[in-house]
Amino acid sequence: MEEVELPTVMQALSDPCRIAIVHELLRADGRALACNEVPLDISKATRSHHFEILREAGIVFTKVEGTKCMTSLRTVELNKRFPGLLRLLAIDSEKDPSRK
Amino acid sequence: MEEVELPTVMQALSDPCRIAIVHELLRADGRALACNEVPLDISKATRSHHFEILREAGIVFTKVEGTKCMTSLRTVELNKRFPGLLRLLAIDSEKDPSRK
DNA sequence: AAAATAATTCGATCATTGTCGAACAAGCAA
DNA sequence: TTGCTTGTTCGACAATGATCGAATTATTTT
Numbered sequence: 001m002e003e004v005e006l007p008t009v010m011q012a013l014s015d016p017c018r019i020a021i022v023h024e025l026l027r028a029d030g031r032a033l034a035c036n037e038v039p040l041d042i043s044k045a046t047r048s049h050h051f052e053i054l055r056e057a058g059i060v061f062t063k064v065e066g067t068k069c070m071t072s073l074r075t076v077e078l079n080k081r082f083p084g085l086l087r088l089l090a091i092d093s094e095k096d097p098s099r100k
Numbered sequence: 101m102e103e104v105e106l107p108t109v110m111q112a113l114s115d116p117c118r119i120a121i122v123h124e125l126l127r128a129d130g131r132a133l134a135c136n137e138v139p140l141d142i143s144k145a146t147r148s149h150h151f152e153i154l155r156e157a158g159i160v161f162t163k164v165e166g167t168k169c170m171t172s173l174r175t176v177e178l179n180k181r182f183p184g185l186l187r188l189l190a191i192d193s194e195k196d197p198s199r200k
Numbered sequence: 201a202a203a204a205t206a207a208t209t210c211g212a213t214c215a216t217t218g219t220c221g222a223a224c225a226a227g228c229a230a
Numbered sequence: 231t232t233g234c235t236t237g238t239t240c241g242a243c244a245a246t247g248a249t250c251g252a253a254t255t256a257t258t259t260t
Contacts, residue, residue: 006192011114015248016107035207046249048208053247067206067257083191084184091183092106115218135237146219148238153217167227167236202260209254217246224239230232 004058009082012057013089017042018050023093025060025073026086032063032070102181104158109182112157113189117142118150122159123193125173126186132163132170 012018017040024038035047042050051071054060059078062071078086113119117140124138135147142150151171154160159178162171178186 006189007114007116007119010110010119014107014111014114017248019107019110036205042248043250044207045209045251049248052208064207064256067204069207082188084188088182088184088188089106117218136235142218143220144237145221145239148236149218152238164226164237167234169237204259205257207255207257210252212251213249215246215248217244219243219245221242222240225237227235229234 004081006082009057009059009085012053012059015050015053017046018054019089019092021050021054022059022073022089025071026090026093028072030072030075032072034068034070102158102177104181106182109157109159109185112153112159115150115153117146118154119189119192121150121154122173122189125160125171126190126193128172130172130175132172134168134170 013022020040021038025033035051036044038047040047051060051062051069054071055062058074058081060071061074062069064070073086075086113122120140121138125133135151136144138147140147151160151162151169154171155162158174158181160171161174162169164170173186175186
């Protein structure tokens with residue numbers, strides 16, 4: 001499953017909304033989040049789209065629980081396939097002026 | 101000059117051609133390369149475009165020497181602003197099946 | 201059964217991006 | 231000066247991508 005290419009991952013992380021999602025997941029520290037737990041000023045449809053992109057890039061995985069879609073970071077796989085990437089995102093997260 | 105945002109850098113690195121350029125610069129190990137020293141199956145115009153994107157993202161810088169444009173990686177600045185990014189690209193470079 | 205919740209799917213629209221050929225500019229070589 | 235090399239700039243075009251509202255599915259709650 002982890003034959004995702006670097007351009008795909010970079011592409012997935014080139015959108016501010018998706019970066020924000022990843023930042024939120026980093027802050028959640030392993031805990032899975034439902035889609036609408038991530039504060040974003042976009043419609044449901046667009047939100048769903050962004051999560052799909054992240055899923056296809058192997059950055060997150062999603063487990064359906066009832067009516068919710070619990071999403072978390074694929075930390076282990078990412079660290080193996082792209083070592084340093086999560087740390088890079090975490091550093092950026094600390095600088096993110098929109099975080100609470 | 102280094103107030104480049106992460107999405108910009110990610111966007112710049114989301115194209116296979118541009119990844120190839122960076123790989124070539126990594127292989128050059130600090131030595132600056134002219135645009136057409138990087139083997140790519142694209143036109144001059146497109147090539148020029150890709151170098152511009154990399155420049156605007158703060159990933160490379162270019163020094164005009166005669167008729168040539170010598171380009172090299174902004175190693176120091178990148179390591180400071182996005183630590184781990186170059187290593188990530190270097191790891192990917194080793195896996196690149198198109199490298200000689 | 202009916203309503204509310206959570207998310208996906210479907211078209212549609214509009215902006216961005218990668219690509220090219222042709223024209224142009226600037227330096228170097230004959 | 232005349233050309234050659236190296237890049238950039240300029241439309242143009244096709245493909246991709248972000249966005250939305252509305253309709254749909256599936257699950258839980260009332």
